[in-house]
Amino acid sequence: MKIAFFDTHSYDKKSFIQANENFNYEIDFRDYKLNENTALTAKGFDVVCVFVNDIVNEAVIKTLKECGIKLIALRCAGFNNVDLKAADEAGIKVVRVPAYSPYAVAEHGAALLMSLTRHIPQAYLRTKTANFNIEGLTGRDLYGLTAGILGTGKIGQIMADILKGFGMNIIAYDPYPNEEWASKSGTRYVTLKEIFCESDVLSLHCPLNEQTKHIVNHDSMKMMKHDAVIINTGRGALIDSKALVHALKHGQIxxxxxxxxxxxxKYFFSDWSTDIMTDDVLARLLTFPNVIITAHQAFLTTNALKNLADTTLQNIRDFSDNAKLLNEVKA
Structure with missing residues (x-):
């Protein structure tokens, strides 16, 4: 099997080269993303391996089929960037990695929360310049506050456990509630309106689809407490970014x-430090002192990278062996 890897970085290469010792596939790493302009470079390969910001729409899939691609292997859990209907019509299978390290993502969410509520970035920058003034760095205890978990899959459950360890009261919303887990963990399921109204911390862990796109919007943020904070390690489009800027500007959250x-x-996984950023919303978000942005690195641990590589290559082996595709994504 010949595999064309798109949007690869040094950490991808290291983990996949090591994992490939058990598979011996022919792998070609590309640093550019898969899109309508680059899809033709997949000609001569059997599989394309893509990440979250590769574009796998109908036009790309049509080109991939013409190039002889038989399988699209996502080295991630999300698949909202793939036109599954077009892939099915083209006869191209799609597989993913449903769980590479839910602990990595949840722990990063907790790190964002602690950094935000205790002003760690500002404190770090001050002491680096020998400024030991703590004016303006007053935080608040998480103990006794209410944490809302929006989406109670594996990552959401782990995040709930972490926050419960801080002594927080846990509420949750999920259209498919896991009552058994809720009973064991002491979590209370509430309505969507209630989770926005009651949460001091709202952590997002739901998949991105038509129902969840912009689930955090102008109206929902108006319902939130003025000192409530949001943590998003899920998908960016769960939040209406323009509405977020408005809410921050007017102190609604x-x-x-x-x-x-x-x-x-366009921006994440690249260095834009010497270029002009044309995304006015992102540029504005970066100016707020009560905003912390990391560049989609929640998954980035040695444990997760190993699991990503092992599972992705096993998915490809299952396909080549005509075995059952345990991690297939269907339209």
Missing amino acids: GGIGMDVYEEES
Whole structure:
């Protein structure tokens, strides 16, 4: 099997080269993303391996089929960037990595929360310049506050456990509630309106689809407490970014820690420090002192990278062996 890897970085290469010792596939790493302009470079390969910001729309899939691609292997859990209907019509299978390290993502969310509520970035920058003044760095205890978990899959459950360890009261919303887990963990399911109204910390862990796109919007943020903070390690488009800027500007929420951004594909995983940023919303978000943005790195641990590589290559082996595709994504 010949595999064309798109949007690869040094950490991808290292983990996949090591994992490939058990598979011996022919792998070609590309640093550019898969899109309508680059899809033709997949000619001569059997599989394309893509990440969250690669574009796999109908036009790209048509080109991939013409190039002889038989499988699209996502080295991530999300698949909202793939036109599954077009892939099905083209006869191209799609597989993903549903769980590479839910602990990595949840722990990063907790790190964002602590950094945001205790002003760690500002404190760090001050002491680096020998400024030991603590004026303006007053935080608040998490103990006794209410944490809302929006989406109670594996990552959401782990985040709930972490926040419960801080002594927080846990509420949750999920259209498919896990009552058994809720009973064991002491979590109370509430309505969507209630989770916005009652949460001091709102942590997003739901998938991105038509129902969840912009689930955090102008109206929902108006319902939130003025000192409530949002943590987003899910998908950027769960939040209406323009409405977020408005809410922050007018003090409707207390702040946000985000590892994803609605229009991140142009900027994340790249160095723009010497260029002019044309995304006015992202540029504005970066100016707020109560906003912390990391560039989609919640998954980035050695444990997760190993699991990503092992599972992705096993998915490809299952396909080549005509075995059952345990991690297939269907339209």
